[in-house]
Amino acid sequence: MNLGFIGLGAMGRPLAAHLLRAGHALAVWSRRPETKAPLLAAGAQVCASPAEVARHAEIVFTMVTGSDDVAAVVLGDQGLIHGCVAAGGQFSTLVDMSTIAPATACHIARSLDERGVRMLDAPVSGGVTAAEGAALAIMVGGPAETLELVRPLFELLGKTIVHVGENGAGQVAKACNQMVMVAAIEAGAEAMRLATASGVDPAKVRQALLAGSAGSRVLEVFGARMVNRDFQAGVEARLHHKDFGILLDEAHRLGCPLPIAAVVGQQLNSLMAQGWGRDDSASLLRVVERGSGRK
Amino acid sequence: MQIGFIGLGLMGCPMAQHLARAGHSLHLWARRPAALEPFKDIGAHAHVSAAEVAKHAEIVITMVADGPDVAQVCLGAGGLSEGAAAAGKAGLIIVDMSTIAPAVARDVGAQLAAKGIEFLDAPVSGGEVGAKAASLTIMVGGKASVFDKVKPLFEKLGKSSTLIGDCGAGQVAKACNQILTGVGVAAVAEAFNFARKSGVDPARVREALLGGFAYSKILENHGQRMLDRNFKPGFKAWMHQKDLRIVMEEAHKLGLMLPGAAATAQMFNAMVGSGLGEEDSIAMLKLLERMSGSE
Numbered sequence: 001m002n003l004g005f006i007g008l009g010a011m012g013r014p015l016a017a018h019l020l021r022a023g024h025a026l027a028v029w030s031r032r033p034e035t036k037a038p039l040l041a042a043g044a045q046v047c048a049s050p051a052e053v054a055r056h057a058e059i060v061f062t063m064v065t066g067s068d069d070v071a072a073v074v075l076g077d078q079g080l081i082h083g084c085v086a087a088g089g090q091f092s093t094l095v096d097m098s099t100i101a102p103a104t105a106c107h108i109a110r111s112l113d114e115r116g117v118r119m120l121d122a123p124v125s126g127g128v129t130a131a132e133g134a135a136l137a138i139m140v141g142g143p144a145e146t147l148e149l150v151r152p153l154f155e156l157l158g159k160t161i162v163h164v165g166e167n168g169a170g171q172v173a174k175a176c177n178q179m180v181m182v183a184a185i186e187a188g189a190e191a192m193r194l195a196t197a198s199g200v201d202p203a204k205v206r207q208a209l210l211a212g213s214a215g216s217r218v219l220e221v222f223g224a225r226m227v228n229r230d231f232q233a234g235v236e237a238r239l240h241h242k243d244f245g246i247l248l249d250e251a252h253r254l255g256c257p258l259p260i261a262a263v264v265g266q267q268l269n270s271l272m273a274q275g276w277g278r279d280d281s282a283s284l285l286r287v288v289e290r291g292s293g294r295k
Numbered sequence: 296m297q298i299g300f301i302g303l304g305l306m307g308c309p310m311a312q313h314l315a316r317a318g319h320s321l322h323l324w325a326r327r328p329a330a331l332e333p334f335k336d337i338g339a340h341a342h343v344s345a346a347e348v349a350k351h352a353e354i355v356i357t358m359v360a361d362g363p364d365v366a367q368v369c370l371g372a373g374g375l376s377e378g379a380a381a382a383g384k385a386g387l388i389i390v391d392m393s394t395i396a397p398a399v400a401r402d403v404g405a406q407l408a409a410k411g412i413e414f415l416d417a418p419v420s421g422g423e424v425g426a427k428a429a430s431l432t433i434m435v436g437g438k439a440s441v442f443d444k445v446k447p448l449f450e451k452l453g454k455s456s457t458l459i460g461d462c463g464a465g466q467v468a469k470a471c472n473q474i475l476t477g478v479g480v481a482a483v484a485e486a487f488n489f490a491r492k493s494g495v496d497p498a499r500v501r502e503a504l505l506g507g508f509a510y511s512k513i514l515e516n517h518g519q520r521m522l523d524r525n526f527k528p529g530f531k532a533w534m535h536q537k538d539l540r541i542v543m544e545e546a547h548k549l550g551l552m553l554p555g556a557a558a559t560a561q562m563f564n565a566m567v568g569s570g571l572g573e574e575d576s577i578a579m580l581k582l583l584e585r586m587s588g589s590e
Contacts, residue, residue: 245547251561252540255568262557265547273550 002090003153004028004057006050006073006080007098008035011124012063014132015097018156019061020044027056050074054083054091059150063097066242067104070096074108084115094119095150097138099239101246102168102175103253105141109167118146121167123174124158125181127235135159139177141170175250178243179261182281184218186264189285192226197292203227225282237284238277241268297322298448299352299375301345301368302393303330306419307358309427310392310452314356315339317451322351346378354388354445361537362399365391369403369414376410388413390445392433394473396541397466398548400436404462413441416462418469419453420476422530430454434472436464470545473538477559477576479513480535484580487521488587498522521580529575536563536572 001024005016008030016039020026026044029052030036036046047053050073053060060080062073074080074094083089094112096105096119105121112119120142130136136158140147147163154161164173191209192202206223209215225231244265251258267287274290276283299322300311308330315321321339324347325331331341342348345368348355355375357368369375369389379387389412391400400416407414415437425431431453435442442458449456459468486504487497501518504510520526539560546553562579569585571578 241547245544248543248547251564252536255536255564255566255572257561257565257568259558259561262561263554265543266552266554266557269546269550270552271550273552 001025001059001153002027002057004047004053004060004080004091005044005063006030006053006060007063007069008032008039009063009065010128011097011131012061013038014128015061015063015157016044017042018134019153022156024153025056027053029053049078050076050080051078051082051089054080055089056083058090059093059095059153060091061095061097065098065239067100067246070098070100071104071108075111081112081115081117084112084117086115092117093146093149095122095153096120097122097124099123099174099178099243099246100171102171102250105171106168109142118143119167120146120150121170122150122154123170125174125177126158129234130158138162139164139170139173141165141172142167175243175247178240179247179258179264181218182240182244182268182284183260183264184216185222185281186267186284188219188223189226189282189288192223192285193288193292222280222282225280226285231276231279231283231286233278233280235281236278237268237271237281240281241272241277244268296320296354296448297352299323299348299355300358301325301348301355301375302358302364303334304358304360305423306392306426308333309423310356310358310431311339312337313429313451314448319448322348322355324348344373344378345375346373346381349375349378349387350382350384352387354390354448356448357389357391357393359393361393362395365393365395366399366403370406376407376412379412380410385411386413387411388415388441388445390415390417390448392417392419394418394469394538394541395466397463397470397545400466401463404437413438414462415441415445416465417445417449417456418465420469420472421453424529425453433457434459434465434468436460436462436466436468466541470538470542473535474542474553474556476513477535477539477563478555479511480517480576480579481559481562483511483514483518484521484577484583487518487580488583488589492587492589517577520575521577526574526578526581528573529577531572532563532566532574532576532578533572535576536560536567539563 003019003024004027006029020042027047028044029047029050040046084091109119120140122138122140124136124138126136137160138154138158140163164170195202195205248265270287271283296319298314298319301324303325315337323339324342324345404414417433417435419431419433421431433449433453433456435458490497490500542556543560566582
């Protein structure tokens with residue numbers, strides 16, 4: 001199949017490579033030219049703009065940072081929309097795997113629909129490790145028949161594919177995912193801090209807890225990073241900070257109280273202020289430590 | 296003086312009338328023609344657009360709902376800057392008394408400055424009661440020379456006007472005001488709910504506390520209205536929700552930790568979501584009673 005991929009960062013690069021390896025033709029574009037080199041070597045066609053990608057590809061994947069980035073790449077001056085079938089290109093399906101506001105996803109889906117292009121919002125969970133291992137959880141919003149068209153490609157990228165609902169529903173599921181996950185990281189950080197402040201070895205506490213009812217994937221992965229004081233990003237905390245901006249905005253719009261998420265959002269604000277935004281979200285431990293007078 | 300006034304709602308209407316009563320000539324434009332009714336018999340000039348108002352006035356006051364409205368009235372098609380340019384007029388002063396995000400105020404101020412128009416952000420505290428009694432507190436950002444020119448008008452509208460700093464500083468002060476009043480109302484509501492649930496008369500508690508360090512105007516005024524169960528607005532809960540959203544978005548941008556305001560903002564979300572949005576913000580008490588199983 002003729003595919004396109006836009007956004008070749010830590011997540012996008014391995015996903016694009018999986019598609020190439022499965023034998024698909026892949027047209028790519030990214031803002032930073034250096035990210036294209038490994039894919040070029042693997043046989044991808046590098047394009048000068050998203051519009052050019054759209055002229056060569058029926059199905060285009062996007063994996064970029066924020067709502068504005070997706071809107072620009074899809075609807076902007078040099079956007080994908082200018083290479084849709086109605087404009088003489090091949091582009092007929094967009095699969096946006098970025099994490100953005102549900103309202104933006106709906107808006108983009110409507111704008112594309114007017115030009116005969118179908119869209120899936122398909123944000124993922126699992127991070128870089130799962131992207132490399134083709135083991136992502138993919139949360140899909142959009143028409144069921146479009147999902148069936150794209151499903152064989154999703155199967156190259158992830159192991160759980162759930163059709164959540166209409167356009168925007170995938171992003172709602174992702175917002176819920178971020179809320180639950182980062183709240184769990186914060187809870188883990190507080191537990192590790194309480195142990196340390198009490199003169200107890202947090203590594204032992206983590207080990208004991210993993211076997212019981214408080215055991216979780218977050219405690220396993222992020223708990224280990226906290227115990228080892230390894231704050232190198234896995235997931236850059238600034239991205240979780242961005243996601244909390246999205247979900248607290250939704251809470252405001254919907255008149256929906258999210259008391260825990262609001263507090264976690266404040267801890268993330270503090271994390272950003274300490275300059276740890278490009279470190280791992282396990283740095284929430286360092287925020288709690290600063291609040292308890294430990295530097 | 297020739298004064299323009301745009302935004303003749305609950306707050307704007309009595310404010311404009313104070314200026315007319317002080318002998319100034321009013322130039323008005325309103326989205327809803329009904330808003331002009333109270334000005335029919337006092338010789339105010341109604342215009343077909345904000346641009347027309349700008350052609351006739353030396354100072355224009357705006358009092359509208361939110362940042363996008365201010366930007367539209369000042370800079371949009373048929374807006375104030377268009378009218379000033381069409382009349383070839385230099386030295387128009389725009390005074391925005393709405394509550395909007397500091398960043399939007401700075402942006403509007405800078406764009407107007409580029410067109411030779413002076414701008415003050417001058418949000419107020421005191422609510423509809425203060426507007427009617429001309430007892431508002433006015434918090435001003437902008438140039439001192441412009442503030443001095445507008446001060447005589449401020450004196451007709453409020454009992455104090457303070458130049459806080461440069462453009463945007465008035466809105467920062469208002470955001471601080473909304474943190475204190477939002478968290479303050481929540482605290483008084485919590486205290487009263489606590490007293491009543493404990494079988495103690497909240498009226499007696501209020502009376503005792505007014506004599507001590509917990510004294511505040513909110514305990515005195517808002518507290519009395521809570522005891523009277525008089526939830527008529529006043530200051531509507533959805534407006535406080537909007538103002539706290541401005542606060543929380545600034546906090547997100549600045550990497551600023553505001554846990555108290557964050558928790559309070561979620562309670563305002565709950566008020567709006569559960570149908571209390573049109574009541575006074577002291578209906579926070581009703582929300583707490585509901586959540587404590589004692590409505």
